[in-house]
Amino acid sequence: MHPRCSLTAGALALLAAFPAGAADKETETIVVTATRFSEADPSVPANISVITRQDIRNTPAQNLPDVLSTRAGVDVKQLGGTMGRNATVDMRGFGSTATSNTLILVDGLRVNPVDMGSIIWSSIPLENVERIEIIRGSGSVLYGDGATGGVINIITNKSGLAVAGVTATLGSYGYRGADVQLANGNDKAYYNLFVNYAAADGYRDNSQQDQKTASGRVGLLLERGEVFADFAVYKESNGLPGSIFSAAYHDDPRSTREPRNTEDRDGYRIRPGVSYRLDDRLTLEGELAFEHQNLAAKYFSSFGDTASDRIRETTSFTPRLRWRHGLASLPSETVFGFDYYDGKVTSDNTGFANQGASQESSAFYLQNITKFTPNLSLTLGGRTERMKQEANQDAYAGGWSPAPAMQGDSTRTQGAYDIGLAYAVDGWRVYGKTGTTFRFANVDELFGYDAFTYAPVFAGDLKPQHGTINELGGSVALGSANLRASVYRLDLTDEIGYDGSLYANVNFDPTRRTGAELEADWRISDAWQVKASYAYTDASFRSGVYSGNEVPLVPRNLASAQLTWNTGRSGSYSAAARYVGERRYGSDFANAQRMLAGYTTLDLQAVWNVKPWKITAKLINALDKKYAPLAGYSAGYNDTYYYPADARSFFVSGRYDF
Numbered sequence: 001m002h003p004r005c006s007l008t009a010g011a012l013a014l015l016a017a018f019p020a021g022a023a024d025k026e027t028e029t030i031v032v033t034a035t036r037f038s039e040a041d042p043s044v045p046a047n048i049s050v051i052t053r054q055d056i057r058n059t060p061a062q063n064l065p066d067v068l069s070t071r072a073g074v075d076v077k078q079l080g081g082t083m084g085r086n087a088t089v090d091m092r093g094f095g096s097t098a099t100s101n102t103l104i105l106v107d108g109l110r111v112n113p114v115d116m117g118s119i120i121w122s123s124i125p126l127e128n129v130e131r132i133e134i135i136r137g138s139g140s141v142l143y144g145d146g147a148t149g150g151v152i153n154i155i156t157n158k159s160g161l162a163v164a165g166v167t168a169t170l171g172s173y174g175y176r177g178a179d180v181q182l183a184n185g186n187d188k189a190y191y192n193l194f195v196n197y198a199a200a201d202g203y204r205d206n207s208q209q210d211q212k213t214a215s216g217r218v219g220l221l222l223e224r225g226e227v228f229a230d231f232a233v234y235k236e237s238n239g240l241p242g243s244i245f246s247a248a249y250h251d252d253p254r255s256t257r258e259p260r261n262t263e264d265r266d267g268y269r270i271r272p273g274v275s276y277r278l279d280d281r282l283t284l285e286g287e288l289a290f291e292h293q294n295l296a297a298k299y300f301s302s303f304g305d306t307a308s309d310r311i312r313e314t315t316s317f318t319p320r321l322r323w324r325h326g327l328a329s330l331p332s333e334t335v336f337g338f339d340y341y342d343g344k345v346t347s348d349n350t351g352f353a354n355q356g357a358s359q360e361s362s363a364f365y366l367q368n369i370t371k372f373t374p375n376l377s378l379t380l381g382g383r384t385e386r387m388k389q390e391a392n393q394d395a396y397a398g399g400w401s402p403a404p405a406m407q408g409d410s411t412r413t414q415g416a417y418d419i420g421l422a423y424a425v426d427g428w429r430v431y432g433k434t435g436t437t438f439r440f441a442n443v444d445e446l447f448g449y450d451a452f453t454y455a456p457v458f459a460g461d462l463k464p465q466h467g468t469i470n471e472l473g474g475s476v477a478l479g480s481a482n483l484r485a486s487v488y489r490l491d492l493t494d495e496i497g498y499d500g501s502l503y504a505n506v507n508f509d510p511t512r513r514t515g516a517e518l519e520a521d522w523r524i525s526d527a528w529q530v531k532a533s534y535a536y537t538d539a540s541f542r543s544g545v546y547s548g549n550e551v552p553l554v555p556r557n558l559a560s561a562q563l564t565w566n567t568g569r570s571g572s573y574s575a576a577a578r579y580v581g582e583r584r585y586g587s588d589f590a591n592a593q594r595m596l597a598g599y600t601t602l603d604l605q606a607v608w609n610v611k612p613w614k615i616t617a618k619l620i621n622a623l624d625k626k627y628a629p630l631a632g633y634s635a636g637y638n639d640t641y642y643y644p645a646d647a648r649s650f651f652v653s654g655r656y657d658f
Contacts, residue, residue: 045420045431047486051132060605073535091149093539095553114343116444122211138437140416141381160190171651174201206239225276235266243641253644267293286319306351332370353396357443391446408458430474467492480523509544557581571608586632599627624648
C-alpha cells in the first residue's frame with residue numbers, strides 16, 4: 001500500500017479505536033484564534049492545539065520557538081544560539097518561505113515582517129506567555145495574507161493577579177539572564193509588566209548574543225468590557241557566524257567564515273484596543289497598533305565592506321463585530337471584520353544601492369457558524385483583500401555592483417473562502433472542510449534582476465500565490481487521554497519562492513502538499529503525563545520542470561514525545577525527544593544532491609519548588625547530537641553549506657516570588 005494511504009487510514013483508524021463516553025477536554029480551554037473572539041467551544045472545523053502555561057513550564061525548552069516545535073507538524077529551524085534568534089517556524093511544508101506562509105500573532109497582532117526578514121522573537125519573552133494556540137491549515141479567511149500553512153497565536157499574560165517575582169539564569173557558553181515580573185489589579189484596572197535580559201558568548205565563533213525586552217499591558221475594566229494598551233520595547237545585538245561548508249562542518253562546527261559580521265536590532269510596538277459588549281447579542285473589539293524596528297548589519301568580505309541600516313514601520317487597524325443573531329430557530333453567530341495594514345521599509349546601504357518599499361492592504365471578512373443541532377455546526381467564511389505595493393531602488397555607480405535606478409508599483413486583489421462541518425458528541429469530535437488560500441509577494445520579493453544585464457527590475461509580474469485545501473480530522477477524549485488527528489491536501493498555483501538556478505523570485509509550477517498530523521495527551525496518573533506527536537508531509541511539484549520533485553527543506557517525518565513526572569514535594573522531571581527526518585538541501589529544487597541527514601535530540605528538565613524559591617535545571621541536547629537544522633547547496637561553490645546547532649548545554653535558574 002502507498003505510504004500516504006497507509007498513513008491516512010492509520011490516522012482515521014486511531015480515531016475509531018477509542019470508544020465514546022467521556023467529556024471532550026478540548027472544550028475546557030478558551031480559544032481566541034478560531035473566531036477572533038474568546039470562545040470556550042469555537043465549534044469550527046479545524047485542527048487546533050493549545051499549549052498551556054503549565055505545558056510551557058513542563059517543557060525543557062530555552063526559548064519560544066523550541067516550545068512550538070513540540071507540537072505536531074511544527075518544524076522549527078534554529079540558526080544557532082539559545083535565544084531563538086532568526087528561528088523560522090514552518091507548518092505544512094514550505095521550507096525556505098516558511099515565514100511568509102506561517103502566520104505568527106501576538107494577542108491577535110501579526111508580527112511577521114513585511115519583508116523577508118525574520119521574526120524578532122526576543123520581543124516576546126517566554127515568561128510573558130500565558131498560552132499558545134495553533135491552528136493548522138489555512139487561516140486566510142480570518143487572517144488573510146500569509147496564513148497558508150496555519151496560524152500560531154501567542155497569548156500573553158493579562159490576568160492582573162498580584163505577582164512579584166525575579167528569576168536569574170546561568171548556563172553554558174557564557175549564558176546569563178534575568179527576568180522580572182510584576183502584576184496587580186482590582187475590579188477597576190490591572191497591569192502586567194515583564195522585563196527580560198539575556199546574553200551569551202555563543203557556541204560558535206562570532207555567535208555572541210544579547211537581548212533586552214520590556215513588555216506588558218495595562219487595562220481599565222468597564223461594566224461591559226475593557227479598554228487596554230499592550231506594549232513592548234526591545235533591543236538585541238549579535239554576531240553573524242553564517243554558514244560553513246561541508247569540510248568545516250564535519251571537522252570544526254564551531255568555526256565561522258564570517259568572524260566580524262554583526263547585527264543590531266531594536267524597536268517598540270504599542271497597541272491600544274477595546275473590547276465592549278454592546279448588548280447580549282453584539283460584541284465589538286478592535287485595536288490600533290504601531291510598530292517601529294531598526295535593523296543594522298555590517299558585513300566584511302574580500303569584495304569590500306558593506307553595511308545596511310533598515311527601518312521597518314507597520315501600522316494596523318483591526319476592528320470586528322460578533323453578532324449572535326440566530327437563524328430562524330437555530331443558534332447562529334457571525335463575525336464581521338475589517339483589517340488594515342500599512343507597512344514601510346527603507347534601507348540605507350553602504351556598498352550597494354539604497355532601497356525602499358511599501359505595502360498597504362485592506363480586507364473585509366466574515367465568518368458564520370450555525371448549529372443545526374446541538375452537535376452539528378456549519379461554518380461559512382469569506383474574505384476579499386486588496387494589496388497595493390511599491391518598490392524603488394536608487395541608482396548606484398560605486399563598488400563592485402553598479403546599477404541604474406528602479407521603481408515600480410502594483411495593485412492586486414485576492415479572495416478566499418471556507419466551508420466546513422463539525423460534529424461533536426460524548427467526547428467525540430469530527431470535522432471536514434474545504435476552502436481556498438492565498439499570499440501576496442512580500443516587499444523584498446518585489447526586487448528582481450534582468451537575467452542578461454543584471455539591471456534591477458520591479459518584479460510586478462509575480463502573481464499572488466493561491467490554492468485550495470481539503471481536510472478531514474477529529475478528536476476523541478477517553479478519561480484522561482486525548483487524541484487529535486487530521487489528514488489534508490493542499491494544492492497551490494503560482495507558489496512564490498526563490499529559484500537559485502534563475503537567481504530570481506518566481507511563481508513556481510503547481511505544487512501539492514499532502515499529509516497527516518497526530519497528537520496524543522495522556523495523564524496516566526496525578527504524577528505521570530505523556531505527550532506525543534507525529535506529522536507526515538509530502539511537499540512536491542505537480543508539474544513543470546521539477547515535476548515529481550520534493551520541495552527543499554521539508555522533512556517528510558516529524559515526531560516528538562515528552563514524559564513528565566511530578567513527584568510533588570520532591571519536584572517534577574521532564575524528558576522530551578524530537579525527531580526531524582531527512583530532507584532536501586535548500587535550493588536543491590532539482591533534487592540532484594543527497595539528502596540532508598535527519599536527527600533526534602533529547603532535552604531534560606528538573607524543577608524543584610521550595611517556596612518562595614523555584615529552581616529549574618535544563619540539559620539541552622543531552623546526547624550531544626551533532627546536526628544542522630538548516631543547510632543548503634551552493635551551485636557556485638559546488639558544495640553544501642550548514643548552520644550547525646549548538647552542542648550539549650546546561651542551564652540552571654532560580655526564581656524568587658515576593
